Amino acid sequence: MNIYAWIGLLGIIFLTLLPLLKKENRSNEEIKKVIITVVIVLGIIIAVLVFSVNYFLALIVGFIAMIIFDKKTYTKKRLLIYGSLILVVGILGYTIGRDNxxxxxxxxxxxxxxxxxxxxxxxxxxxxxxxxxxRPLASTVKMLIAVEYAMQVDAGILSKDSTVSLDVLNRLYYKNSDGNGHEEWLKAMDSEGEVKNNVVTLHDVAKGMITFSSNANTDYLIHVLGIENINERARILGLTQHEKVYPIGSALLIPKTEENALMKEKQLIENLKEMPMKTYRSTAEQLSNQMREGSISFADLTFDLSMKLQRVWSDRLVGxxxxxxxxxxxxxxxxxxxxxxxxxxxxxxxxxxxxxxxxxxxxxxxxxxxxxxxxxxxxxxxxxxxxxxxxxxxxxxxxxxxxxxxxxxxxxxxxxxxxxxxxxxxxxxxxxxxxx
Known part of the structure; x- marks a missing residue:
């Protein structure tokens, strides 16, 4: 479930409970309706998170359940309306959910x-x-970083078993910016007993970059490996069209460094688009260095870029x-x-x-x-x-x-x-x- 799914389902629960703030709305019938709705929504969440049911399928079943438990449903007019809606939603669900x-x-x-x-x-x-x-590679570029890591470990420049502080890694984490990949990796490391004295091995960091696609781990490895070395590796391997690598997560913070209270989003987007790529990359590197050193902290910030700003970031990812x-x-x-x-x-x-x-x-x-x-x-x-x-x-x-x-x-x-x-x-x- 993505953030929009969560917002939608939690919004249903909130709007369902809201009328109960008024005493005159707390009749047995209304309370029963609220309980049914909340139970159905919680059932959708459990079905998706625990039993890995397709979100849209769970939503359709939940929608049908709400109709069935609503007494007002059982009139000719409503049965016709709901029947048509169920047919449309069913066709839509089949189109989305079928293997194609x-x-x-x-x-x-x-x-x-x-x-x-x-x-x-x-x-x-x-x-x-x-x-x-x-084209923009997004996290696919982490494959090249993994190869440079493998080369440096094999050459004895780095040790797989060297330790990395989670405090340092977490400084590079911009909350909710990587689909919770970093947080899921931390949970996995903790459940497997791989976190000892708040440190993990460098190899576990590299695995977290690939398996969980943690951007914080990626940016840390870019620091350790050296951007110049990664870019040179692309050249040595004959990747002739590969653009220069730069930190992924910190680039999301560039809009915050460029905006001001008087600037409208449209102007900010234009400024970002006009920024030379060399400047854009160096700004991302500077921000990443500051995050790693702790001279700037984004621990209290949550990823909240508009889709238009995300589009600029996406278009400017390493290609x-x-x-x-x-x-x-x-x-x-x-x-x-x-x-x-x-x-x-x-x-x-x-x-x-x-x-x-x-x-x-x-x-x-x-x-x-x-x-x-x-x-x-x-x-x-x-x-x-x-x-x-x-x-x-x-x-x-x-x-x-x-x-x-x-x-x-x-x-x-x-x-x-x-x-x-x-x-x-x-x-x-x-x-x-x-x-x-």
Whole structure:
């Protein structure tokens, strides 16, 4: 459930309880209605959080339950109205919830200016659809940072077992800015007993960057590894279209440093768009340094950028091409990193094998890193099956509206699963994209 879902459900509870503030509204009948509504809403929350029920499905069932328990429902007029609503909502729910990998394919076909797809099999490129176009990588860039980490550990520059204070990491955390990834990682570390004397290992920090996509962990590793080293690694690996890396989380604070009490949001957005990229990157670096040192504190701030400001941040994220990340995936999958760096990189990226036992039935190796904002949905993965066949897939989607983003999220897994498991489907995708 995202923040908007929480706001909606908690808003229902608040509005339901509000009339009870007046004594004359506290009849047995009204109290009964309130209890039913609150129980249904809590049931939706429990179904989604505890039993992993699809949010929209739970919402539809809850809506139907409210209608059933409302005595006013049972008139011809209301039955007709509610029946029509249920039919419309049911069709909408089916459209959203059904497994439809072709939705992703159709989105790629219909949006060539904002999408990319790269697929290679056994070192042979099969699909290079708009794959040379530079697009915002979002958290997918963390794959490059993971490789530089692996290289420095293998070279003895860093130690996997060196300790990192959670206090330092938390200074780099901008609350609610990464989909609660950092907080979920902290909970996992605590439940697994990996936090000792308020410190964790550097390797756990790197895992938190990939598995939970913690932006705070990412920015910390950027400091430790060195931005220059990460950018140089991209050059050495032949990622010719990769833009320069800079801290992710601190860039969200740039609008706060640029605004003033008299400035309207429209002017602030224009100022941010006109800021040279070199200045934008250096500002993000300066803010990140100040956060790490504790000279500025954002511990009491909660992520609250408007969607228009988030769009500026999203558009200015580190960019790269699907070709670049297809090449990076192949380097990892083919164990082309020197020494033990490949094993370290695999340990970080192959979390799907560690978190889902069923993947072992299909693959010997499966590594992935996605990336998303309100406007971006990316994924990069490599796989090797038990017959030794290898495949690399990179999908980049930008300039998404709310509906497109939600539908892509629902269907991306089934699309990727079909690509990984069916040569016929890969050939279908190739044919349709070639003709579009």
């Amino acid at each position: 990998p072709n939705y992703v394919l159709n989105h790629l076909k219909d949006n060539p200016k904002t999408t990319s797809l790269y697929i290679a099999e056994n070192d042979v490129q099969l699909i290079t659809y708009q794959s040379d176009v530079v 790269g091409s699907a070709n670049d990340y297809g090449k990076l995936l192949a380097i990892i999958s083919n164990d082309e990193l020197p020494g033990g760096a490949s094993l370290i990189a695999r340990d970080l990226l192959e979390w799907p094998m560690q978190n889902n036992e069923s993947n072992h039935e299909r693959f010997v190796h499966l590594g992935a890193k996605g990336g998303s904002t309100a406007f971006v949905l990316n994924d990069a993965m490599y796989a090797e099956n038990h017959n030794g066949n290898k495949i690399e897939i990179v999908i980049l989607n930008d300039d998404l509206n709310f509906w497109q983003a939600q539908m892509l999220r629902y269907n991306m897994n089934s699309f990727e699963s079909r690509l990984l498991g069916s040569e016929d489907y890969r050939l279908k995708v190739l044919k349709e994209l070639s003709e579009s």
